[in-house]
Amino acid sequence: MFTGTVIQKLCLLLLAGILLVRANAQEHKGNWDAYVVHIDHKPVSVVVDLDFGTSPEAKEKRNVIIVRLNINDVQTDGMPVRSEIRTLDSIENGLANHLKTVLNAVYTGRYTQNGKRDFYFYSNDTSHYKQHIKTVLQNFSSYTWTVSASRDAELGNYLNVLYPTQKEMEHMQNRRVVDDLRQRGDALTAPRKVEHYVFFKTESGRKKFARVVQDSGFVVENAGKEMGVKDRPYSLHISRTDKVDYNSIDKVSIYLWETAMRYFGKYDGWETFVVK
Template sequence: MARRVMYLYSRQLHFSNQCIMPDAYQPDWDIYTCHIEDKPAIIGLDLGLRRFAPLTRKPYSIFISVYLKHPRPDGFPHGDEFSKLGVIEDCLVQQLETSLNAHFVGRTISNGVRDFYFYSSNTSGYEESIAEAMAQFPDYRYECGMKEDKTWELYFDYLFPDTQELQRIHNRKVLRTLKQHGDIAERERIIDHWVYFSAEAEREIFGQQVERLGFAIEGRPVDEKGPQPYGLKLSRNDRTDEESIDSAVMMLWELAQEVNARYDGWETVIVAQ
């Protein structure tokens, strides 16, 4: 049984200076691992906001730092405390949404501290609102603060992943979809990839290079409206476990970067038996 799953990067429109959250907005939460000040960290954020931020009506960032009671040696909480932090998060989100019309944009955990981040149009009484929510958790120490952040620097420069990590996040989304449909990751199948170039000569040189890596050239599509109109459709037999997909995709992505080309996604079939 084989069904086709397509994953192509859409050309996202960037809507800045939005007064209200557009109807097209859909939350898109995901997480990734990194380091914050040389300490292992996990960052979770709403990727769906990247199409619309910064919102001019929400120019203030608010943070709440909650200190873990018994962090592990790596600075992360034990399982039971992870659950408790989830309850704290729900209370803070409900309180700040209600009292300040704040929007929850992300969270980090590192070095024994869980940080929650919001953007709001109003910061009047924000400390009292946070204190009201945290009063339900008297055994947790916390700090809070706010700053004007019209360009949403906190979101884009601190929480948002770099380009490579964003690519891996997209890969994981597709792999989760495959798994949900019963895909057998260990089974090899044809996986197609697309890359777009500014010049035909760059496309041909790239094609020769990746053919030596086991990729076959399946087509040369043209996107006349795009800034990089000369496409290359590649295929290779690969598995759909995370390591295999990341290895193939990141190799093509990095090679594309070297010639200022654009890696544009991949497509495969579900192999369920």
């Protein structure tokens, strides 16, 4: 069985071309993922280290360095053309490695929109940061760029620009579970029983939710009161037969997530079995 709550805790690097800073066993390694949102009908691509905000280093490195790179060749939606991606990856890796070496900076993510790509680093030391950026980017003279450094003790850039919303996080977690099923040999074509778990603040909220989703074909497997769960002690275990390709299960999951919020509940993921 594979649960959303278990899979989403795994530290996976899901994007090829992202180079994590090489560190010793005591240093923050990162939990990288990516997502896409749309602003003014155009895509925004975000790659982020989901664990940085809760890491010990986040408490120490309170200056943000933002490098903005103007992408040379973009599609009509503002995203880089495929032929430019390898060069952009080289720039990204070069910045991450060099700033780690000279400023002990942690690379926390990137933000791509409208032909621009912003790289975010956090560090205690910002001395000569412009020269350090120039050292890397002088090898890529066809690109124009700007850089800024400022105090960010509250991690505002990381939390408000890079870090996903709860809904975006749900999309990402669904993709992780589906990818894991695929890697284990599941063709993702056969419908099968999928079980879901939701927790509520009140028993009445749980009952109202259960009545609503039963109209959509969900079956209540179990309802109980979880010991040790303070804010949402009323649990609900439901199931339905569904497809588990990403588009199908993502619609189901988001429906349950949004419906649970209406009744002060928290959707806690789904599980199923591999069908080969």
